[in-house]
Structure formats: structure tokens, C-alpha cells
Amino acid sequence: MNNALRLADHPALAAACATSGPVIPLYVYDNTHDNAPGAASRWWLLQSLSKLDASLKKLGSGLVVRRGTVADVVMDVCTETGACGVYMTRGYSEHDKKTEEYLHDFAEKNGLTCKRYAGRLLLEPEQVVSKSGTPYSVFTPFWKQALSLIDNAVPLPVPQKIQAPVSWPATTSIGALGLEPKPASWAEPIAAEWQVGEEAAIERLDFFVDATMDEYQTARDIPGVDGTSKISPYLAFGEISPRQIWHKVSMHLGDATKSTAALAYLRELGWRDFSYHQLFYNPEMRIKPLKAKFLHFPWHEGTSPAVKAWQKGMTGFPIVDAGMRQLWQTGWMHNRVRMIVGSFLVKDLLWHWHEGETWFWDTLVDADIASNAASWQWVAGCGADASPYFRIFNPVTQGEKFDPAGAYIRSFVPELCDLPNEWIHKPFDAPLEVLAVAGITLGHTYPAPLVDRKKARASALAALASIKD
């Protein structure tokens, strides 16, 4: 059940149930490899496994949970139970590919069935290739091709019955996996923000499509309003499938008033597929720039007080600080602000995008190996179809444009609450008497700016010039 923690639209589960034999739903927690879940994902996983187990129990089944490397555990469970087949949902990282190959060989040698099913993307990476058979590195032609291939198949229902084995193999308790946050208080605001699990995913999608989607095109860029679907963590854990979302949203494509919004939204799901497309064809995407010349970019690496200030939302640039605090407090950050804070780290601070990718990996509840790495490479200018490196986001003008009344800043940076709109994005330029009335002393109640942006911009462009071919 790894990365497909749901019962509906689950091709591997449906196929296993269709054999009419007993089925052992298995989740293997493996924290030994580079893509092991970060702290926020572990918190989500803890809730998600419990929800899935409860749903399975309602069907007379249950979730067997074990710790170890996926291939070893699956082989052990097969040997212990005399299982005659392995049914799994496909993954796209190098680690997933190796696990699948290993299990395939094991099954072949032992006369077992081994079947691998899609279920995490709209289309498989091999399906969306150019006429000459090559993968895409630019989104627009990728999406055009994808749109011509996607059908609107009705998602698979929850299996009516999952036959239990005569005797269940041993299971580790979910609580013993060590997924609890430390300290526990860190996750309290995150828990207040989210409902986890398959049922919550469907509720969230229904709410978005019925109540919010019409305004998506304009609202999606405004961090101060709830204008996006916030479906990303459910997708990251496979609590909902992209095909379920496609099906629900595409019901509105025939409706003239809704279809533009629906298409704009589906296009974002296309970016998710495109990220996996890139990961599949560039297995080292988490560590290696897709544009080779960026291997020599003189980014700073490691930790430093500047990186710590960025992580804590203490840079002195309000929109950056609001974003980083939203991430820490809720495990999620608005997409527009992810781009702004990312640009600030890699261009204003000249810090390596790995630092940002790793921090996001640890703190996002929607941490996703493909979307995170592809997006960080996009921000850093070294990815496929990336924002050019010389396009440096100005956090002040970005804030003024997308959060003009400072609603977003005020909710996450309360110490700036009483600043008038004119200065909320640039307290460092505000007259002293305005700061005094708002109760702000720069460097004391709110940080002075971490960098001189003019100098930072010049350094970033000089760094870029140093790697020009």
C-alpha cells in the first residue's frame, strides 16, 4: 500500500481482490534510504496509516505494518504466509525501480505472480513522449500531448470485500514506527490545520470544486485567501488519486462558466505529472541540476546564520518571513510564496537549492520527491523549463502585487500587524515615527533586512556570469 494509502481507485488492490483469494494489505516503513519521509511527512503518515487500517477493518481486513526495506519485507511476508502473488503500485524513483525489479526477480524464481499497477499519475512517463519517442523537457508540449491521451475513465470503486487470510502475519503497531514528532508540541498547530486520510481528501476536493474552483485562476496567486485546493498532501500520500481528481473536475468541462477554471486547475495537476516525468528520465534530479552548467554555480553550501534566519522566517522581508512561518506552523506554504522564498534563498542569499529542497522535504506535509526537486530546480534556474536564473523575484513588489492589503503578512507575522499597507512589505523603508506608532523597532521587535538587495542582485548576476558557456 506504500504511497497509495487509499481504498478507492486503487488498481493494485482491486486486482488483488479480483483474484478471489485472501489479500494481505501491507505497508512497509523504510527510513533507511535518502527519500525517507521528513518530520512533517512522518506526522501525516502516522495519522494516515491509522485511518487506512480503520477503513480496512470495516471491510473485515486490516493493515499489516512492518519496518525494513520494502523488498526484504515483502519477500519475508510472502515466505511466511505462502502468498501466491505480489500486487504493487508503481513508483518512479530509482529506489522504487530497483525495489520493483528485485521483487519481480524474486517472484519469478519462486513461481509467484508479480504485478505492478499505475495509480499515482494521470499518465505514465513512457506514455507521454514526443513523436520521435523522446521525453519532454518543456511543459507546454508535454501537456498538449498529455491532454490528447487522457481519457475520463470512471475511478475504481472501493472493493466490496477484501478476503482476510486464515491467519494474519505478524504486524508492528503503527505507534511503534517512531513517527511521532519531537517535540510533540511542534505538530499541534499542524494537527489543527489538517484532517488526514482518504475521506478527508474527498471532502477537501468536493469543497474545492463546488465552492472555490470558479475563482481559481485569480485566487490561486493570492496567498491571503484560501484559493487553491490544498489537495497536495493527500496526493503525496496517495490518499486520493489524480484520476479521481481529474474525473471530478472534468465533470465541469462542459459547463462554460466553470470550464476555464477547471482547465487551469487540471493544468497544475499536469505540472505534477511533468515533475514525475522529469524524475523518471533524470533519476538524480534530487541532487543533480538538469542543466549541466549549473554544476559549477558558486552557491554557498551547508548551514549558516543566514539559512537559519530564512528557515525561521526572520529575514526582515515580510513576505519571505510569512511564508517560512506558514510552513513551520501549518506544514504547507502557498505556491506563489514558495517561489518567492525559494528565489530569496538561491538568488538573494546565494545559497544552494539543496538547502531549500532539504528543508522543505523535512517540513512540508506535502513533501513530494518529484514536485519538490523539480520545483527547486525551477526556482534555481537549473531545471527543465525553469524560470531563468536572471529573473530574480523582488519580495517587496511580489508582496505588494499579490498581498496588497498585507492580509497574509498579518496572519503569520503578527509583530507587523499595525503597520499601514503602504509599509507592510518594506518596514525597513518606513519612517521612524510610523514604525514607532506600529510598535516596531527594527532589529529588536522585527529583524532588520538580512541582505542589501541591490548588492545581492549584483552578486547573483555575477555568479551567473561566472558559469556562462
Ligand SMILES: Cc1cc2nc3c(=O)[nH]c(=O)nc-3n(C[C@H](O)[C@H](O)[C@H](O)COP(=O)(O)OP(=O)(O)OC[C@H]3O[C@@H](n4cnc5c(N)ncnc54)[C@H](O)[C@@H]3O)c2cc1C
Ligand atoms: C520551491 C517549491 C517546492 C515545492 N515543493 C512541492 C512538494 O514537495 N510537493 C508538492 O506537492 N508540491 C510542491 N510544490 C508545488 C506547489 O507549490 C504545490 O503543489 C501547491 O502549492 C500545493 O497546494 P495546492 O494543493 O493547494 O495546489 P493547487 O493550486 O490546488 O494545485 C493542485 C495540485 O496540482 C499540483 N501542482 C500545483 N502546482 C504545482 C507545481 N508547481 N509543481 C508540481 N505540481 C503542482 C499539486 O499536486 C497540487 O496539489 C513546490 C513548489 C515550489 C515553488
